[in-house]
Amino acid sequence: MSDELYLVDGSAFIYRAFHAVGPLSNRDGLPTNAVFGFASMLRRLLKERQPTYLAVAFDSRGPGFRHELYRAYKANRPAMPDELACQIPYIKELVQALGLVSFEQPGVEADDLIASAVSRLDAAEHPIVIVSGDKDLLQLVNDRVTLWDPMSDKVMDRAAVAAKYQVEPELLLQSFALIGDSSDNVPGVPGVGPKTAGTLIRQYGSLEALYDQVDGLKQSKMKQNLLEHREQAFLSRDLIRLKHDCAVPPTIDGYRLGSSDQERLKGLYADLGFASLLKELDTARPLAGDDFHLVTSEHQLAELASILHQAEVLAIDTETTSLDSRTAGLVGISLCCGLPSCWYIPVGHRDRDGQPLSGQVSLEALRTMLQPVLQSKKLPKIGHNLKYDYTVLACALGVELKGPLIDTMIAAYLTEPARRSLKLDDLCREIDLKLTSYGEVTGGDKRQDAFAYVEPASACHYSCEDVYGTLALWEHLQPRLEEKDMGGLFHEIEMPLMPILAKMEMTGIKVDPARLEALAEEFREKLASLEQQIYQAAGHPFNINSPQQLGTVLFEELGLPHGKKTKTGYSTDGAVLEKLAVGHELPALIIEYRNLAKLLSTYVDKLKHLIHGDTGRVHTSFNQTVTATGRLSSSNPNLQNIPVRGEEGGRIREAFVAEAGKVFLFADYSQIDLRVLAHYSQDTALLKAFRQGEDIHTRTAAEIFGVSPLLITPEMRRVAKSINFGIVYGMSSFGLSNQLQISRAEAKKFIDRYFQLYAGVQRFMQEIVEQARRDGYVSTLLNRRRYLPEIKAADKVRREFAERAAINTPIQGTAADIIKLAMLRVNELLRDRDSQCRMLLQIHDELVFEVDESFCAAIKGDIRTCMEQALSLDVPLVVNMGEGRSLAK
DNA sequence: TGCGCCTCGTAC
């Protein structure tokens, strides 16, 4: 950061930019070359000089005091062309958006404003750089004031002025008065150029002194010119003399750079079509990194440890050999217990041949020295995606991170779950921190363990930046969480949940590879046979997996009636095929083929590859920052969508088996969504149904069909069940008619009847949409938020989508809150009973445990109680339990 | 070859 004040001659640069940059215009045909040139100049200035103080001065429009002195002043200048004039407002907008101080005053030029600023601040002896190419401003140069022309990158200081004009800058005005300035139509004295003027002024010191003694000059053409143009010389001096008494900020603080308005800049650049500048907006200020320390010895590590013992907070980032935290090797760890000091401890860096580098710390020393700090229950630990580091430290170092845990990724997610990126560098960019990218530090090395080959010094810089950014981010996010009253949700639920999820992931679930293999073989055989039958029925081979080709076969070649269409062609989804199956053999074959192909590729084959060699278990990731509603998600593999319906689905579940001597214990909430709906809506009928422990679908059927629950047929119950589900999702009569294959009129009758009986539900739906419109967001019982900006969209499709989300999110999200609470409670219950009972999976409304056969009966009731008592609603929460040796139950 | 989007299908 430079301490100098930069005074930019804005008007001069506008002209120079206009002429220097070739023709350029935006999509609307607006000329943009001057704005672009101006923006580029400022960009370079800001980037290269990183000024703390900067102001831009502009000429005033219309004639000024110099015109009053001399009508011909600048008379030789053509008027500003329209193509330039129309760009001026954009340049001023740019300067404002950049957060720069700017001045403009009636009747005076930019030079005068700069001179006034110099005069004011020169007294304070503040160093000043005038940014201009205009020689008139050289008058202002002195020991602390220089002139810099960024175009030519020339700096004019006192010495340079003296060399060029043979006089000190203080005398330049006198000299210039004689020389004149043809570009401004300032006359001067004919025949007098820089050399002559320099000589004269050096000798006499001023115009007055010169003319006092002009008689003494020997007779010459020059003397004659001086005498003849005496008035002109004095007038020229008045024209060139800069005004020093304009109103400008009196102290340096008035010139301090404000913060730029990124949104405004984005809008401006977008309007002007400045793609390159737009792109660059994303590159914020890089970190200086002068307080980043590489720990190269155990002695230094000991010193660091003693500092950390005093710490009140600790940000952590681990660098590893793999994205898989369970198996990753530790390469280094960076720590920060308060900005800006950060440390990097290298432990696993290797040379090109894979040999360990010297100047590192051993894993053992790291563990010994840091364990007390890492396991301190008092010291808060901050990380970005801390579950990753938690797992690495547990698996690679054998240390369980303790203390209040703080994950900035989760914090950012809670404040705005719909964010498109939760990556550390993207979030840091929003607080104006530019972090080095992983690709930059590894030099594009694509190996999984590329980081191990990074020089410790570069690794130190990179890793310290991350940990610095993480702490800075937390300082930014913490108040935002509090503002939204989400501190409780964050500290009491999400963060304590994180290590529970980490342990579930580390534990994994056993999968029997032999069963999978047998299944794979069977499926492959069936698929091969189906494939032949399909080709036969179609008349020729084609790619069955391509909906496009399938559409051609079904609807063009075979001429079957096509139903709905997708954006890209005919729909061939299950519902369509189902209808076609009555009239032709092919659709039925496709349905069966699709079913098996899906199971084989997504589950059987995929799972086989994910079984971990030494444990025979698969380890999913439970993602805590993905969904819009607060649910968890599961990936690699997704264990939340293992098939459960259908015969083959059950066969896949059979491949998930409990360890010898153990059984799976299943605990799932009964109708949690509808119970939450009852609580939210306070609907009398719904509350009553749940309080009396009735079968809700049968009850609903009885209501809408107007018969005794005893007379409800399975078909009637199915209809009621569809409605109950549909309600939670904001389904329309169209959707219901589709779902049940009934007419829209019939579907509408059912829905109307439903709302008659459950009027409170309808009121809730209206109110929650209203609330979303008013607040811009909806909340769950535990204060989780989802913003729904599109609830005000003019586009009906978008708006209605947001309305359905407004209805569904409090329900789905509250159910997610409840099961998270339950997981915390159950975790307490099972504390220190790891060997007897471990939580393995969460599937939205269900928890799966692996329990000692002998312990199952004893713990079952307690788990049920934990879950049922997780949160007190106005209806009871009911949990169904089951046991089995496999997930097939 | 790699990426993003589309369609489809699985779960709750």
Added chain:
DNA sequence: GACGTACGAGGCGCAT
């Protein structure tokens, strides 16, 4: 266009 939340496979078009 029409039912909310996810993950992921395979196809396909496009940029590299």
